[in-house]
Amino acid sequence: MKQLLTSIRRTPFQSLAVFSSLILTLFLSLLLIFCINFLYGLLGYVESRPQVTIYFQNEVSEASILNVKGDLEKSGKVESVKYMSKNDAYSLYKQLNKDNPLLLEMVTPDVLPASLEIFAKKPAYLPEIATYLNGVTGKDEVNFQKNVVDKLLSLTSVVRTMSLAFFVFLMLTTIIILMTITHFKVALKKEEIELLRLMGASMRYVRKPFMDQSLFLGFISSTVVYLVFGGILFLIYPSVQGYLSGIQSLFVEIGPYQLTVWPLSFFYAGGLYILLTGFGMGIAGLATYFATRKYLTIQRS
Amino acid sequence: MIQFENVTKLYPLGVAALDDVSFTIERNEFTFLVGTSGAGKTTILNLILGYLYPNSGTVIVNDVDISNKKCKGIEDLRKHIGVVFQDFKILQDKDVFENIALGLHIQKLSIKKIKEQVREVLALVGLEGRDQYFPVQLSAGELQRVAIARALCGDRQIILADEPTGNLDPKTTWDIMKIFKKVEEYKTIIIATHNTDVVNSMKKRVIVLKKGKLIKDMKKGGYEL
Numbered sequence: 001m002k003q004l005l006t007s008i009r010r011t012p013f014q015s016l017a018v019f020s021s022l023i024l025t026l027f028l029s030l031l032l033i034f035c036i037n038f039l040y041g042l043l044g045y046v047e048s049r050p051q052v053t054i055y056f057q058n059e060v061s062e063a064s065i066l067n068v069k070g071d072l073e074k075s076g077k078v079e080s081v082k083y084m085s086k087n088d089a090y091s092l093y094k095q096l097n098k099d100n101p102l103l104l105e106m107v108t109p110d111v112l113p114a115s116l117e118i119f120a121k122k123p124a125y126l127p128e129i130a131t132y133l134n135g136v137t138g139k140d141e142v143n144f145q146k147n148v149v150d151k152l153l154s155l156t157s158v159v160r161t162m163s164l165a166f167f168v169f170l171m172l173t174t175i176i177i178l179m180t181i182t183h184f185k186v187a188l189k190k191e192e193i194e195l196l197r198l199m200g201a202s203m204r205y206v207r208k209p210f211m212d213q214s215l216f217l218g219f220i221s222s223t224v225v226y227l228v229f230g231g232i233l234f235l236i237y238p239s240v241q242g243y244l245s246g247i248q249s250l251f252v253e254i255g256p257y258q259l260t261v262w263p264l265s266f267f268y269a270g271g272l273y274i275l276l277t278g279f280g281m282g283i284a285g286l287a288t289y290f291a292t293r294k295y296l297t298i299q300r301s
Numbered sequence: 302m303i304q305f306e307n308v309t310k311l312y313p314l315g316v317a318a319l320d321d322v323s324f325t326i327e328r329n330e331f332t333f334l335v336g337t338s339g340a341g342k343t344t345i346l347n348l349i350l351g352y353l354y355p356n357s358g359t360v361i362v363n364d365v366d367i368s369n370k371k372c373k374g375i376e377d378l379r380k381h382i383g384v385v386f387q388d389f390k391i392l393q394d395k396d397v398f399e400n401i402a403l404g405l406h407i408q409k410l411s412i413k414k415i416k417e418q419v420r421e422v423l424a425l426v427g428l429e430g431r432d433q434y435f436p437v438q439l440s441a442g443e444l445q446r447v448a449i450a451r452a453l454c455g456d457r458q459i460i461l462a463d464e465p466t467g468n469l470d471p472k473t474t475w476d477i478m479k480i481f482k483k484v485e486e487y488k489t490i491i492i493a494t495h496n497t498d499v500v501n502s503m504k505k506r507v508i509v510l511k512k513g514k515l516i517k518d519m520k521k522g523g524y525e526l
Contacts (some may be wrong), residue, residue, distance in 0.1 A: 010394070191390065191392065192392050192403075194390075195390055195392070195403065196403065196407065197379075198350065198352075198379065198384055199379060199380070199383075199384075199403065199404040199407055200376050200377065200378070200379030200380035200381075200382075200404075200407055200408075201376070201407045202376050205407060301352075301353055301354075
């Protein structure tokens with residue numbers, strides 16, 4: 001560790017350049033990963049809400065509504081169908097407005113329509129279900145959330161594609177910058193490296209101090225980025241929470257695991273840190289490996 | 302043991318640095334390589350070090366055939382060879398101790414062993430108490446002693462010296478040669494030199510080279526061209 005710190009101290013500008021490049025790349029990468037996860041969480045939330053709701057006219061009997069419910073369930077395209085009678089709707093209304101007696105006085109169970117809340121198995125089934133419901137006798141209104149889902153889907157897809165391209169560009173740029181800086185460092189230590197090779201040092205031995213330094217800077221910069229990002233999230237937490245009013249939490253599914261993206265769960269935050277540190281150390285190590293492989297190899301002539 | 306068998310080394314454009322050279326240097330033998338500039342002295346040292354490989358012929362060092370370009374084990378072989386240069390090649394940003402310990406770190410010795418060995422070798426070259434000095438604080442003769450100390454450290458059996466006294470005054474030259482004499486019984490020493498006085502006085506084996514050819518090999522010879 002002492003040698004490592006001495007080495008960093010003896011090449012302060014190169015170390016600072018590596019540190020700055022890594023900070024920028026890691027911060028933007030973390031921001032992208034977090035945004036994509038957040039959007040996926042939001043998409044998952046919207047998809048888990050009642051996707052199609054049909055409201056019936058007052059004269060439609062409960063038996064007819066239950067017939068429609070039965071038909072939908074038999075179609076195999078719906079996850080579940082929830083029947084909400086006038087009385088259920090009224091109970092819900094009362095619960096939601098229990099603090100406002102004036103509103104409660106104005107509404108009776110007759111005013112509120114009976115409805116069916118339909119959750120489709122896949123968003124792709126939504127148009128078909130909506131078409132069927134529009135043809136149901138006694139329908140008052142069909143609320144269809146496909147547009148919202150479609151917009152969110154396309155937004156997520158665009159963000160993901162753009163992020164991937166940006167991410168690859170950032171990674172390549174950083175690797176090139178780090179390779180160039182390592183080249184400077186190798187050039188500065190040319191005499192020592194030649195001497196070490198003459199005395200029988202292996203390529204691995206000569207490369208080790210460069211690798212140690214890069215991995216150390218990768219670790220430090222990812223930790224700094226993580227702490228700064230955490231601080232920013234802490235600052236914007238109240239405004240995001242206000243924007244997401246009514247949404248308790250957002251999840252993303254990674255394989256069999258469900259991680260809470262918002263509010264930040266311990267596992268998600270920990271996972272992000274491990275991912276970021278791994279990426280930071282990986283990118284720094286990879287660039288140094290390539291640079292040393294290119295500039296340290298001495299061919300026998 | 303170092304063995305050259307019909308070694309030819311061509312440099313680009315077909316210039317022969319060595320032309321069909323054969324000799325054997327036994328363990329703990331003290332040998333001078335003499336010849337004019339471009340005779341092939343440094344090429345022989347570079348071939349022993351594995352920096353170069355021959356175009357034809359065989360180079361065997363410590364029972365390892367290093368004639369093939371892709372031969373393995375060069376790094377291990379170099380751990381048993383100490384090298385001394387005319388320009389010392391002492392690292393300016395490291396003190397005497399760090400410069401000497403460089404080769405010992407490669408051999409992965411413990412810090413305790415490294416300190417012991419550096420102390421011993423500093424006593425051998427007459428630089429006791431100078432381990433914390435930086436190169437700018439030392440004279441040319443002292444720098445060459447540091448280089449020799451570095452070459453001797455870590456049980457390096459073969460010592461190659463390329464014009465080790467080329468930059469030194471006569472008195473310092475003799476001081477340096479005395480150090481080589483101290484270790485000649487247990488080291489194989491090969492010195493490439495132009496120094497007539499040193500070669501004539503030491504009465505050691507002399508290999509004379511001319512335009513890449515071995516023209517004389519004398520057991521207790523003098524400087525002849």
